[in-house]
Amino acid sequence: MSQQGSGGNVIAAICNIFFPGLGQLVQGRIMSALIFAIIVFGGYALWFLIVPAIIGAIVHLWAIIDAAKYDNRSG
Structure with a gap:
């Protein structure tokens, strides 16, 4: 994609x-x-154990933010 804040990053965040x-x-x-x-x-598959579901939700949010803030020039 392009740089942080580009349209591609917005689409990637929405996909996530x-x-x-x-x-x-x-x-x-x-x-x-x-x-x-x-x-x-x-x-999410282990939702009944509560803690894995919380970890899954946090990582899900992290994936969305990671896609939105990705800068191709840094990596």
């Missing part, structure tokens, strides 16, 4: 709202996408 890790995948960061998706879906 619906499917965690999809925004990173749109940006071409496959490993980040896999890690975010595994942690979030694992946490």
Whole structure:
């Protein structure tokens, strides 16, 4: 994508709202996408244990912010 705050980053952040890790995948960061998706879906799958669901929700929010603030020039 371009730089922080670009339209591509906004689209990536919106993608992450619906499917965690999809925004990173749109940006071409496959490993980040896999890690975010595994942690979030694992946490949500174990919702009855409460703590993993809270961790999943925090990582889900982190994935959204990470996609929105990604700067291609820094990495």
